[in-house]
Amino acid sequence: MHVSPTTWRKSSHSGPEYNCVEAAFLPGAVALRDSRDPDGPKLVLASTAWHSLNADIKAGRYDLRRA
Incomplete structure (x- = not known):
């Protein structure tokens, strides 16, 4: 599935020292990526x-x- 580079949104919990998740709503x-x-x-x-x-x-x- 092709996802346009302009469709990615970074998590609001992202910071410069954290691994961040980006989402593209299709x-x-x-779609989720690091x-x-x-390019991974x-x-x-x-x-x-x-949603679940x-x-x-x-x-x-x-x-x-909490574990």
Whole structure:
């Protein structure tokens, strides 16, 4: 799947010393990539899967500090 370079948005939690995630919102899908490796691999999720993952992250289900 081709994703135009102008469609990428960096996470609002990004900072210069962190590994950052960028997202591209596509029709019916969301593509994710490492901002420090823009030519590297991309993960493409169906919009429904993205919304479920995002809800789980916001709920703290993947917070390693709580483990």
